[in-house]
Each structure stands twice: as C-alpha cells, then as structure tokens.
Amino acid sequence: MKYNNVEIDDTYAEAFPVTVSRVLITAATEYWAKVAATEATGFGTSVIGCPAEAGIDCFVPADKTPDGRPGYAIMIVQMGKDKLKEQLIERLGECVLTAPTAAAFNWLPFERLEDKTQEKRLDVKLHFFGDKFEYQTEVGGRKVWAIPIMNGDFIVEEEYGYKKGVGGGNFFIMGETQGSALMAAQAAVDAISHVEGCITPFPGGIVASGSKVGSKYKFMKASTNEKMAPSLKGKVESQLPPEAKAAYEIVIDGIDEAAVAKAMTVGIKAACKIPGVVKISAGNYGGKLGPFKFELVKLLQ
Amino acid sequence: MKYNNVEIDDTYAEAFPVTVSRVLITAATEYWAKVAATEATGFGTSVIGCPAEAGIDCFVPADKTPDGRPGYAIMIVQMGKDKLKEQLIERLGECVLTAPTAAAFNWLPFERLEDKTQEKRLDVKLHFFGDKFEYQTEVGGRKVWAIPIMNGDFIVEEEYGYKKGVGGGNFFIMGETQGSALMAAQAAVDAISHVEGCITPFPGGIVASGSKVGSKYKFMKASTNEKMAPSLKGKVESQLPPEAKAAYEIVIDGIDEAAVAKAMTVGIKAACKIPGVVKISAGNYGGKLGPFKFELVKLLQ
Amino acid sequence: MKYNNVEIDDTYAEAFPVTVSRVLITAATEYWAKVAATEATGFGTSVIGCPAEAGIDCFVPADKTPDGRPGYAIMIVQMGKDKLKEQLIERLGECVLTAPTAAAFNWLPFERLEDKTQEKRLDVKLHFFGDKFEYQTEVGGRKVWAIPIMNGDFIVEEEYGYKKGVGGGNFFIMGETQGSALMAAQAAVDAISHVEGCITPFPGGIVASGSKVGSKYKFMKASTNEKMAPSLKGKVESQLPPEAKAAYEIVIDGIDEAAVAKAMTVGIKAACKIPGVVKISAGNYGGKLGPFKFELVKLLQ
Amino acid sequence: MKYNNVEIDDTYAEAFPVTVSRVLITAATEYWAKVAATEATGFGTSVIGCPAEAGIDCFVPADKTPDGRPGYAIMIVQMGKDKLKEQLIERLGECVLTAPTAAAFNWLPFERLEDKTQEKRLDVKLHFFGDKFEYQTEVGGRKVWAIPIMNGDFIVEEEYGYKKGVGGGNFFIMGETQGSALMAAQAAVDAISHVEGCITPFPGGIVASGSKVGSKYKFMKASTNEKMAPSLKGKVESQLPPEAKAAYEIVIDGIDEAAVAKAMTVGIKAACKIPGVVKISAGNYGGKLGPFKFELVKLLQ
Secondary structure: OEEOOEEEOOOEEEEEEEEEEEEEEEOOOHHHHHHHHHHHOOOOOOOOOOOOEEEEEEEEOHHHOOOOOOEEEEEEEEOOHHHHHHHHHHHHHHHOOOOOOOEEEEOOOOOOOOOHHHOEEEEOOHHHHHOOOOEEEEEOOEEEEEEEEOOEEEEEOOEEEEEEEEEEEEEEEEEOOHHHHHHHHHHHHHHHOOOOOEEOOOHHHOEOOOEEEOOOOOOOOEEEOHHHOHHHEOOEOOOOOOOOOEEEEEEEEEOOHHHHHHHHHHHHHHHOOOOOEEEEEOOOOOOOOOOEEEEHHHHHO | OEEOOEEEOOOEEEEEEEEEEEEEEEOOOHHHHHHHHHHHOOOOOOOOOOOOEEEEEEEEOHHHOOOOOOEEEEEEEEOOHHHHHHHHHHHHHHHOOOOOOOEEEEOOOOOOOOOHHHOEEEEOOHHHHHOOOOEEEEEOOEEEEEEEEOOEEEEEOOEEEEEEEEEEEEEEEEEOOHHHHHHHHHHHHHHHOOOOOEEOOOHHHOEOOOEEEOOOOOOOOEEEOHHHOHHHEOOEOOOOOOOOOEEEEEEEEEOOHHHHHHHHHHHHHHHOOOOOEEEEEOOOOOOOOOOEEEEHHHHOO | OEEOOEEEOOOEEEEEEEEEEEEEEEOOOHHHHHHHHHHHOOOOOOOOOOOOEEEEEEEEOHHHOOOOOOEEEEEEEEOOHHHHHHHHHHHHHHHOOOOOOOEEEEOOOOOOOOOHHHOEEEEOOHHHHHOOOOEEEEEOOEEEEEEEEOOEEEEEOOEEEEEEEEEEEEEEEEEOOHHHHHHHHHHHHHHHOOOOOEEOOOHHHOEOOOEEEOOOOOOOOEEEOHHHOHHHEOOEOOOOOOOOOEEEEEEEEEOOHHHHHHHHHHHHHHHOOOOOEEEEEOOOOOOOOOOEEEEHHHHOO | OEEOOEEEOOOEEEEEEEEEEEEEEEOOOHHHHHHHHHHHOOOOOOOOOOOOEEEEEEEEOHHHOOOOOOEEEEEEEEOOHHHHHHHHHHHHHHHOOOOOOOEEEEOOOOOOOOOHHHOEEEEOOHHHHHOOOOEEEEEOOEEEEEEEEOOEEEEEOOEEEEEEEEEEEEEEEEEOOHHHHHHHHHHHHHHHOOOOOEEOOOHHHOEOOOEEEOOOOOOOOEEEOHHHOHHHEOOEOOOOOOOOOEEEEEEEEEOOHHHHHHHHHHHHHHHOOOOOEEEEEOOOOOOOOOOEEEEHHHHOO
16 A cells, blocks of 8 residues: 555554553643653653553643643553553652642543543552641532642542553654654654543654564564665665665554554555655564454554 | 853752763765754653753764764763663664664763773673674774664674763753843754753753642652742742843753853853843752762862 | 822823724644734834834734734724834734745624724735735635745735724832832733633733933933832922832823723732732823823722 | 765855844853844844844853853954944844843954954943943953843843954855754854854754855845856756765854864764765855855865
C-alpha cells in the first residue's frame, strides 16, 4: 500500500497489556503546570530500565479542571498495579507536591470509557506528609486533601484511578536522510500529542535505537536491531529500503486500544507528509508479545 | 544583616557528602541535546523518593565538546557509587541512547579540579547493547564506543567518572506574596544556572514544600515543616516574618563546596533584587546531617 | 463587587473599531509554524508606534487546516484597510514566505460569523514573487498559488479577508507586589490564549506602562499615567489601592465584541485566582474614544 | 574544496554597509528579558519590506549587566542613522518600555571595538514619556532616566550608540532532503547564536526563499531565484547539485567584518556536520552590491 506516495509495510504493531494511571497536574500558570508535569514524567521511557513509562498526555484548559486553573494530564504506566502505586507515590510526592503552585487530581475515569467498572483505585495517600495539619476539603465537587506547605496548601486526592491499558503501540519511519526521518518523527509526535489518552514516552516522543529480543552477549536481554541500522547496510540483511539512510520509531502507550489506534493513524499520516520519507513499518514478535495487533493498512483505510 | 534591604538570617545551610557523575550530552542541534538531557534528568528531585538527584548543569558550546556539536552537561547524584553506577546505566541507556542524534561523554574531570586523584571511574559499559556490532573509535581524542542504531552510530564512553560532591546546599526565600517569592526563586535559579558544577534538582529548580525530619505518623520519616507554612501562621510557631505570605527553597547539589557556595551566593543576590522579598534563611540540623556548612552572612560579604 | 475576594471596579473598558485580518500559518511541525507566526506578529503592540497590532490568536490542529499540517492563526490589526493590506503584504512576504516549510491561508471567515457579508477581501498578491514560475493549484478545496522557492513550493492565497473588529479591550490587575500582579497577568494571558478570535498584542500579552492622553511636553501625544505608578504614590492622586504596589494592563484586540467580552471575562477570572491580587479595573475615556463598552461587573455576572 | 565531505563552492558572500545599534534588554528573569527582546526584534527580517532588520544577538549574564539582572543583547539594523533612530524610538518605546520588568541599556561600544571613535550616538529620548515625573539617576555607573510606570520605574538611557556595520553576510546550505537541509540550517543558527556581535534576522534565523534582483513583472524589484528552487529542476538551469532537493540560506548582519566572518565560519562548519548536506555556497552580485567579500574557502582554512 502507498499513502501519500510512501510505502506502507503490510504488517502490524504488536502491543501488550499494561496498567495505567492518568493524573491532572494544575498550577497557577501553564508554565508551572508544565514544569511539574515534565519533572514527574521524566526518566520514564521504557519499563525495561526506567521505574515507569510516563509522559504528558494533553493540555487541559482551565474551564475543564476541578480548580479552574490550567493543567496537563500525564500518564504513568507500569506492568502491574503495585509498581504503579509505588510510582504514583514517588512521582507525585517528589515531583508535584514539591513543584511551585501545583495540585494533582485523579484524571480517570477517562471520559470515553463506557464501562466505568474497568477503573479501579489505588490508595496513594500523600496527605500523611501533612503531619496531621492536613485537612479534607472540596475542590470542584471532589473530596480532596489540603496539605499546608511553604507556598500555600497543596491539593491532592487520596486515591488515584488505574485501569488496564495498551503498551508498546509503535511504528517506524524510514527516511532518505536523518533529517527527513527526524522531521517526520517530530511531525508524528506533534500530531499524536493532540490525541487524548496516549503518550509517546521516549525522549521528545521518539526512539533512535531500535532493539531486538536477545543478544550475542548472554547477559543482555535485548540488543540493537542491526537490521534497522543504516551503518550496517551491506554487512547484515537490512530491513531498510536502499534509499533509506535513517529510521526512527514512535512508541505509544494508551489508555485503551482506540487511543493507540488513533495515535498511530494520525502519526503515520503526519509523517507521510514530510518530504524524504520512504517507508512506514511496525514492530511485532509474531504475536508472542501481546494480544493487541494494529495493522498499518487497516489504520490508513 | 541586610542585603539590598532584605533581611539575611544569621544561620547556615548544612550539606552532606554525595557521589556525583557529570555527563555531557551532545546532539545535532541544541534542541535535541536539551530533549535528551531533560529526559535523562527527570524524576530526579530527591534521593528520598527518586532513584537519583539529577539536573542540567550548563550548556557547553560546540567548540568545547569532543564531537564539535552543542551539548548540555548534566549531573547525576546518589549517596554511593553502586547506586550511581546503576543510575548511569539506566539514565544513559534508556534516555540518551534512545534520543535522536544524541551522544554521551564523561564530563569529569571537572576542569577546576586540582587533585585529579579525587576522580574515579565507573564501568558503565553501555556498548554491550551493540550485540557485537559495536566498535571502538576515537572522537575528539577520546577512545569511545560506536553502537550502530537506527539513526546512525551512537557514541558512548565505556567508563564515566565520579567523585565526592556536596548535596543539599540550600536557602529559603520568603516573600510578601506567592508571586514575589516565586519570581525571586526563578531569578535565583536563573542565576545559579550559569554557575558551572551544580544543579538545582527540584521542579524548575524550586521547592514549594519544605520538610522536617520525623512526623506524628510513625511510619513517615519526614513531613511538612509547619513552621514555614503560611496557612498555619497563628496556629503554630511560625518562622515566617509577619509580612511573608509564601516561601520557596532552592536546593543545590554541587561537584564541590566551591560550586555550592558560589551558587548560593549568586542565587541569594538575585533573589534579593526582586521586589517583595523580605527574608532569606537556610536549613540545617544543628550539624547532625553533614559536615558542610554555608553561612549566609559570610557568603554575602 | 467582589469576585473571589478581589475588588472589581464598577467601571468599563472602552474600545474602538479596527480593521482585522486573520491568517493561518501552517508548517511541517508545530515548532516551525510558531517560528513563522512569532516573526510575523512581532513589533506589533500598538498602532501608535508599531506598523500594526499583531499576535498569535490560537493553535489550529492539523485536522482543521487546509493542508493537513499544524498551524497557528494570527491576527493583524490596523485602523483602516489600506494600511492593513500593506501590513499583510510585508508581514506575510517578509516573515512567512521566508520561513522554513511555512504556508499562509486566509483564516476568515471566522466560523462564528453569522453575517458573512461582513467579511471583505484584500488582494495581497504575493504570488508575483514567483517571477512567472508560480502556478495556481488547489489545497484543501481552496484555489491557491504555489511559488517555487528553495525549500519546495510556498503555498499562499491571492486574497485575504478582513472585517471590522474591536481594538483596545482592556483591564488592569493591581497586586500587592510586582510578582503577584505579574503572575496574575500571566494567568490572564494563558486563559485568553484559548479564546478564539482575539489577541493580546503587547510583550507576552502584558502592558507594564499605562498611558494617558496628552502630556506636559506639548510634542507628546501620550504619556505615563502617573495615577497608576506605584513609585508616585503620595506624590500624586493615586488610583492604586493602598496595599497595591504594582499593576499590569491586559489589552485585547478581537474579531468582534463577543471575542473581546469572552477574553476579558476569562482573563479577569484567571487573574482573580492568584494570591495577592487586590483590585481589577479598566480603562476608558468617558465614551470619547470608541463605541464599545465592556462593563466589568456585567462580564462577571 | 571539501569540508567534512561537503563540497564548498569556490565563491564569496558579498555584503554591504549598514548602520547598527546594539541594545541590552534586562528583566527580573531570563524569561521576561527574552519576551521583551523577541517582541522588539520581530517583523525584522529584511529592510526591503520590514522597518528594520533586527534580532537577538546573545544572552548577557547578570554579572555583566549594569543592573545586575539577566538580559539579552539585541541588534537593530537599518541603512542610515535617521531610520535607525526612528526604529530605536519605536521598538524600545513600544516593545521594551511596555514589557514587564524590562530595562534598556546602550550596548555599544562593542568591547572588541578598538577605535571607539567609530561609535556615535543617537538621542532617542524616551524619557519624555515620563511627563515630567521622570528623573535622572545612576545604574551600574551609567547616567540613566527612570520613568515611573505601572510596575515600578522603567530604566532607559537618553542616547544609544550606533556604528557602521556589515549587512547581508550569507551562505547557502543544500541538502539531499528538506529535512537534512533544515537540520543543518538549525545547527548553523545554533552555532552562530554564540558569536557575539551578529544576528540572523530571518524567521528562526533561516531563509527558505532565495531571491534575485529584478523580475519578469516590471513592478517587482526582486523575485524568486529559480535556479535554487528544487521544483524547477529540469525546467531551468539549476544551481542545485543533482542530489540536492532543498536549500536554505543563512543571512547574517554583524557589528563588523570580523563578527560576520566568524559567524559564517562556525555556521558553515556546524552545517557540514549534519548528514545529507551536499554543498555550501554563497550569494554575491559580482561586487556590485557592496564592498565586503567573504570567501568561503578562506573562511574554512
């Protein structure tokens, strides 16, 4: 299949079940909300080596937030709920409680969620930091805790929702040059940033180093995917087309399959608008990794 | 003492020994270097709840870097070298190796360091990711590894330096309003950002939630410092002057005492230029926490 | 009247008729669209000394733009259509045609506009730059010109819409400190940035120097409004409350009265959430300046 | 000549005399200094259609500025001193006087300038805005005016320096793709941004639309340079190499020849590090335009 003259590989992205929380961080201004959201979602590209996968999902305007201040919805992703709870405690406790003028609200249930029973609660309980000076109050119809801190009272909920989500949605962008592939990857990340319910957790939303399972070094569980490395063309069997000299991968974690599917669709379409993009593909493990399949051709129809 | 009409508390900041690495992250453009540096230093405010303390130290222009590209020096801080090594592996492996066009160089020895024997090496060995396609080469006179990845070859060193540093340098800014205290905190962080060899690891460089050791809840090791909370004025004995309605703390980790001292000095001076700042103080534990003392009055003389 | 404990002056903002164009600037990525939009709207705070009033109205996502790329709607404002046409020619010709990957579309008719006859057209005709290599084509259902330039073909329309709009909507924020007033002004600008059909043309959206008509110097048409200057309190009759030590003004230009009214409403509400804001007022000339009146108390009811 | 495997055209950039002022804009924080500097230098790409050429030269740290606050040096460029004075009045009066917490200092004499007699003064006299409430005072050893405005007193000098400078320094970057050419242009602009005494006035520092003198349309003085347009390859005699599909130009205005030469040198070297760059050239008019010649090959030796 061709989309906008770019070859679309007849393959699928394989994704797996994850556990997801979604938190709204508000602040006095958009800048301070973003500062807190950025710190709270850093060091969060892959659960293989990071304590969680995390990222900013979307901006939430003041008229949609419980406290009437602007905010950013972030997503924190782990395999199971225990590690997720630990990450909520640490990332909200160390990076939002400490951030100027910030507040943290549960941002599940996700509004599109029809079956609300899917969503469950983790008792994060940051209010104990208040040393019995904390008190319960109401903000935007929610029961919250107020913890007296140095810049006023920090507003936080006692419990945060979590649900099963979809991790590892992905696609590859192969370009004639590093510059064209990277411009296309950026265009894809821009487009995906406006899809609610998903994140692209890697640096700037983009992966420069594709990996495969296993290694010639027995102590390594994963290693570089040499078939996608332009400097190994001619030395190994390459998956890059002859005219491609660079590739990037976009990895997507979503609140559900629909979010990942939409993100992949708009991301691929945006990438295909950039001159010099020659092929789009996706990564899978023949169905061994996970139950979710996103077929590229179907997404673009 | 008064500085620029602001009361300077006659006290000192108490700091403690930490273990520090300093890494230079370069990329094709300043933007992509900052993207990688930001991800690699996120979720890094306090070792109490974060896997490390981390932050961007300073920009390094292209004519000073081994590969002639622009970069940012970051610092990663932990209590001991084993945890620091683990953090180097994960933060460089997950957040720099994966970042578009990035490279990672050891950025110790610190140029001001007279006694080079202070600096030791950790064998981070990210090159095993290369699955035996990696090769050794030279960049800017350094022996480095090149790992073939999707956007070209990732350049990384085998070992990264570490040394004993100083953690927990700090000062407090008390303002007539939240806005004046925060503007002063931002001015302080701006000034400190140009001091080489230190970071302000909290969100945007600023701490909104001061803490004390211990809590009425026995399972909590630390809790809010009620004496610094404006909303508890009148209910507890307050350390805030009558006219202060908000406070922020700046926490500084440095490569050595000189870096922390300089950062505190320029930060306090910058804060004192902002209208509405009424008092500067600092946090200590009567000498129980650590061997480093930074007396405010001496710094400003 | 009090709103969120802030005194709302029982007065009105007086605004006047202006002529407005609205242009959509798209690019390969959001970053490059913003670069072009920022350059094209710079040096555009007040028609008293700038060649136009100009600013970024709002982000337009890729699925709403003619070329399927992300963009920013900008507004350019002048008193009459001839000067406006000149500004369209120069600002689009010098700052968008020259910008990497950019394109420029007419972004009137404004979708809320019921009476489409209000909108008229200016023949901007940038395509002559093409030196007869330009050609007409269609993008997103629009007839456009394509001009071959160094990075591909620049897409531009032959005519751009204009309509009568409203200039000089305004309100004042008075704060206990410079920091609280500025934080509130920033919160107001953040909120207004999400109202479609208006701009806040001053630096960062904020005015630090209020002015009055006339001067003791006969050659000056306008001069500082001493009644709003905190450093002149006690020397002149002040309009600042005793506890106010700084003030900022937000000036708004809108596509119509509804846009200005909404912008003022959300801006004032956002400002009143910031601690240390003591009073909101507005500027008028007793009805001599213009036919549009925005009464603060009515806006907040 | 080849530099880093990129063909360097054996040609020169031709530049012409201009009149330059350099102004330091300081503010309470780096952010607010940048806001004022950005507004004051907008709509300033080319004197052909803009009221001036203008841009941010470099960041000036707080310990180097007269008021001990951080700032940005901007440059404003016109052909002669009368138009330059007019632009100083309007850009400083409308975009800096009005900007939150800003101040404006003369930032000539340029420290590298040996012959100080080269520098002359324009009486900008913004202090008349003060309506006789203004007063003279001293800041950092300079005699300045303080004008009472809404957020405190605005500090401004009475006169601003100007000198003869060099306009239109330039080079072209030709890339295999739009993405590689643009990444290289960005790398060049990054590098040049650290050269003191020069600006790259076009959007983001980059020109996407090369022009030639004259046009088939008699009323147009300049038109697209079809020889550099990739979409006209095959239709006209092209100056792009066969493998180049896009080009960008970097235009540089400098305080003197040395600044332009250094900017061109570091810019070209940075561009040549980006994969996919195939050729660097420069624009000249056979010596008819101006007396300054910058030979590419000499710059890179």
